[in-house]
Amino acid sequence: MALEIPMEVTLIMGPRSEDRSPESAATRIGLGARLLQSLTAEKIHEAGHGRKTFQLERDLDGPECLVMHSVLHVDRARAMSQRELWELIGRELMTGPLASKDRKYLAFLSCTRYRGAPNPRTHEDTLARTQGHAALGGGGLALFGSACLHTWPTCMAQVLARFLDTTAIDTEQLMDDSNYRGTHGGCLATTLGSVLHELGHTFDLGHTRDGIMGRGFDYVDRVFVGAAGIDSNRNPVRREPQHTTVALSRPLSVTVTVQQPPVASPRRNRLLSETSSRSGGLVGFEASGTRTPGRLSAPASPELNRSFARSIAASAETPAQTDRTYWGGSCAALLAHHRWFNSDLDNVRRLNCNDLKYDAKRNVVRSRFGVRIIELRESVGGLVVASRQFPGNHLTLEAMVPPPPPHCLAALTLVAEDSVGSILKHPLPTAF
Structure with a gap:
């Protein structure tokens, strides 16, 4: 649609x-x-x-x-x-x-x-x-x-x-x-x-x-x-x-x-x-x-x-x-794989439930369709403080969450996306 x-x-x-x-x-x-x-x-x-x-x-x-x-x-x-x-x-x-x-x-x-x-x-x-x-x-x-x-x-x-x-x-x-x-x-x-x-x-x-x-x-x-x-x-x-x-x-x-x-x-x-x-x-x-x-x-x-x-x-x-108007690396990747930007994912969306999950014990994100982007954002304000991207044809089925930057004391939210545009948002514990 x-x-x-x-x-x-x-x-x-x-x-x-x-x-x-x-x-x-x-x-x-x-x-x-x-x-x-x-x-x-x-x-x-x-x-x-x-x-x-x-x-x-x-x-x-x-x-x-x-x-x-x-x-x-x-x-x-x-x-x-x-x-x-x-x-x-x-x-x-x-x-x-x-x-x-x-x-x-x-x-x-x-x-x-x-x-x-x-x-x-x-x-x-x-x-x-x-x-x-x-x-x-x-x-x-x-x-x-x-x-x-x-x-x-x-x-x-x-x-x-x-x-x-x-x-x-x-x-x-x-x-x-x-x-x-x-x-x-x-x-x-x-x-x-x-x-x-x-x-x-x-x-x-x-x-x-x-x-x-x-x-x-x-x-x-x-x-x-x-x-x-x-x-x-x-x-x-x-x-x-x-x-x-x-x-x-x-x-x-x-x-x-x-x-x-x-x-x-x-x-x-x-x-x-x-x-x-x-x-x-x-x-x-x-x-x-x-x-x-x-x-x-x-x-x-x-x-x-x-x-x-x-x-x-x-x-x-x-x-x-040079024009100062550009999508940051993780922003561009997130849009490129987003379901609102890809009509060819329609059938996948209809046939499959959301397969993108966060394993808190192992601190990994996994999806059978391949993880594409992982971000850590400040829970208040939504500033991206760390990110990982997984480009190319090889599917990364499981990926470690990046560590927060040194001295980052803000509460963080994990945001991830897979190859079929599923979005995961998960609050992380303060001691992460």
């Missing part, structure tokens, strides 16, 4: 010069999602796993987004926290006509309102002046506010210009979610990248110290315009962009052509549900009432960003990481 991602949105904020209608919002989200489809495939390919990506429910057919009319009153929504909104919208989705165990949901809130904060010093100051906002993903739902959606392109012809837009954000009127860059292009890069980051959580990814599941998602602009991205400080820098052509055709085929090096077109993949035993509903909204919380991501301070930018400029980066 194919993954389906309906997307919900209505009226958005923005300058008067922008079309802020529900139709315009839907168009922006649809195009943004397809850009992320292409980016996901290319970054998995760069990690050595071929081109695999998620499928949107409608592809190029029909309206890009569906509008869900919530029963939640707008005043109450604007008084709720991000996590409260995520939980309520998730429950509403799974009790309504859009409910499906074979979908993940990318949703945008129409109630987001920015109340103005002249020269906010920190991102926390900006968030304190923003109501009905979310940037939170986990389980089966990635939820976002719409205050910066006006910076997103509405057509392919606008993509380069929007990423390179150095117009300063008027913080008295508009939310600045640009990781301290202060420009419309910076807002587009950070918010589009944040969508990919939070979607990563819905596909069982944890946090990493860098890359897409770290703060590397702030720089998705560099994937599309090369070194012409907006600098990480408030002084935008224009550089000569690489010559890139991105084309969408029907049925969905995303083709990216770069003068040097050449890039072939990613193949389209259907995505499958994670577990064969799931009875339905959002992952993380169980019948018992327990939940797997979504994960929040906050931007680094301006000082840390400038320090990081200097260290990056002074170091020799690998070609796959």
Whole structure:
């Protein structure tokens, strides 16, 4: 069964010069999602796993987004926290006509309102002046506010210009979610990248110290315009962009052509549900009432960003990481073998129960289909602190769990995946 991602949105904020209608919002989200489809495939390919990506429910057919009319009153929504909104919208989705165990949901809130904060010093100051906002993903739902959606392109012809837009954000009127860059292009890069980051959580990814599941998602602009991205400080820098052509055709085929090096077109993949035993509903909204919380991501301070930018400029980066937007090794491997990313695992999913197990006495993970990835993550925050991968055609039926790094005192969770995309999550004892 194919993954389906309906997307919900209505009226958005923005300058008067922008079309802020529900139709315009839907168009922006649809195009943004397809850009992320292409980016996901290319970054998995760069990690050595071929081109695999998620499928949107409608592809190029029909309206890009569906509008869900919530029963939640707008005043109450604007008084709720991000996590409260995520939980309520998730429950509403799974009790309504859009409910499906074979979908993940990318949703945008129409109630987001920015109340103005002249020269906010920190991102926390900006968030304190923003109501009905979310940037939170986990389980089966990635939820976002719409205050910066006006910076997103509405057509392919606008993509380069929007990423390179150095117009300063008027913080008295508009939310600045640009990781301290202060420009419309910076807002587009950070918010589009944040969508990919939070979607990563819905596909069982944890946090990493860098890359897409770290703060590397702030720089998705560099994937599309090369070194012409907006600098990480408030002084935008224009550089000569690489010559890139991105084309969408029907049925969905995303083709990216770069003068040097050449890039072939990613193949389209259907995505499958994670577990064969799931009875339905959002992952993380169980019948018992327990939940797997979504994960929040906050931007680094301006000082840390400038320090990081200097260290990056002074170091020799690998070609796959020069744009700072990449899947970490275990993240790429997990996506490459994930059931939502492999249609050829459908029969295996139907015929076999979950065979992936953890033997605590021997501290090993085993699966008759072959273990592919083992991670140790901090139980609070989900940061990956250690990992092992088992690539190639030879199946590793049993593998030792890697030791935690020295001086790691945090409670840890074991996360593993096998060749057929089964996922195991097991809390480890504190004395592990």
